[in-house]
Amino acid sequence: MLHSADRIRTTHAGSLPRTPALLEANRAKGGVPEAEYDRLLQDSVIDVVRRQDELVADRIERFARQVGRENVIASTDCGLGGRIHPQIAWAELETLARGAELASRRLWL
Secondary structure, three states: OOOOOOOOOOOOOOOOOOOHHHHHHHHOOOOOOHHHHHHHHHHHHHHHHHHHHHHHHHHHHHHHHHHOHHHOOOOOOOOOOOOOOHHHHHHHHHHHHHHHHHHHHHHHO
């Protein structure tokens, strides 16, 4: 992790990660039946969401270890207003809530 004495660093991943199976299906360019591709895509999205929840929890926990768990309030690291589709904004907030719940269980229980 990079450190800074004058600000809290944030990151932006850009494109969502893809499972190896989905990457292979994408390389096949239409060689995978649509139903199978749809299943691979759904499984990939579920995997990514699970990893995002864990990533949020990890970030909260690392910060809490630095400043004390009682001094942390989790929030977004980007502006959600008007720049992205409302469904994406809500999805980001839901991920934040799930990650914060994971971190809370680990830090407080």
